[in-house]
Amino acid sequence: MIPQQSWEDARRLWDFQQMGHRVHPCSVAIGLGSHDLGVADTTAALYHRGMAPLIVFTGATSRTTRERMPRGEAEHYRERAIDLGVPADAILVEPNARNTGENITFSRALLADRGTHVTSALLVCKPYEERRAYGTARKLWPDVEWVCASAPMAFMEYIDSIGDARLVIDMLVGAQQRLMVYPEQGFMIRQDIPADVEAAYHRLVSAGFTSRLVPAPAARD
Structure with missing residues (x-):
């Protein structure tokens, strides 16, 4: 009880964790890996709304996900988004990050290697981690406009x-x-x-x- x-x-x-950001079109959507496949659902929905032309799913596994997502969080997110109609060529997978800082740092490196110029990014995460994700992203990639998004759930x-x-x-x-x-x-x-x-x-x-x-x-x- x-x-x-x-x-x-x-x-x-x-x-308190809800940032209340107004979602608008950005250079990329970055879906932060976790146990919650709803993050992939939200990212796919934002893609279909035209909010980002490219998606990065980032995440390895953790103690919470190693059994339910054995191929890695980012890969399971990618599969879910493709099932929801997102083209495979619109998705990049970053499979190594094991915390929020690495999510941002490794995604930034992946996008740089691809030659993608990023001025703004949709930061898609679980509803109760918007503020944590935002604070980390602002610290590690300060020259990007960060817009937090999560499933609109009570x-x-x-x-x-x-x-x-x-x-x-x-x-x-x-x-x-x-x-x-x-x-x-x-x-x-x-x-x-x-x-x-x-x-x-x-x-x-x-x-x-x-x-x-x-x-x-x-x-x-």
């Missing part, structure tokens, strides 16, 4: 789609922790965190939602 206070705190973190709708409320809340807590500790380590830009959001984070940690926390000094996952 998850206490009512924890549900309220998790929803507060969820709302908090409970997203939990239902994943089927594991505790996993989602653990991930939310982990994403929030990184916003608080990674700027000091040079991994992302600093972002203002409202006091009520920080308090919600600490209550969730005290309630035991800690499986996705990193130790200090953090070793990026």
Whole structure:
């Protein structure tokens, strides 16, 4: 059973992670690998809307995905997007990244090797990691305009789609922790965190939602 206070705190973190960017056509869409194939669905939908002429799917595997995505997150995303009607030649696969920083760094190198000039990028990720992804991308590739996008889902709708409320809340807590500790380590830009959001984070940690926390000094996952 998850206490009512924890549900309220998790929803507060969820709302904070939403950047609220206005999606517009960009040079490329970069889909960040994860356990959630919905990222591939959202990226494919943006492609079909004409929001980007080219897609990069980036991601190896992690402890969460090594069994369900044995060929690698980026490859499974590519297969899903092709099933959804995206032409194979509109997709690049970056198969080595194992954290958000590598997602950005390796995608940048791949696009440079291809000769693709990037002035703006759709950063497609899970709904609860928009702010983390944005902070990392701004730090590592600052001369690009970053537009965050994710599945337009309400908090409970997203939990239902994943089927594991505790996993989602653990991930939310982990994403929030990184916003608080990674700027000091040079991994992302600093972002203002409202006091009520920080308090919600600490209550969730005290309630035991800690499986996705990193130790200090953090070793990026």
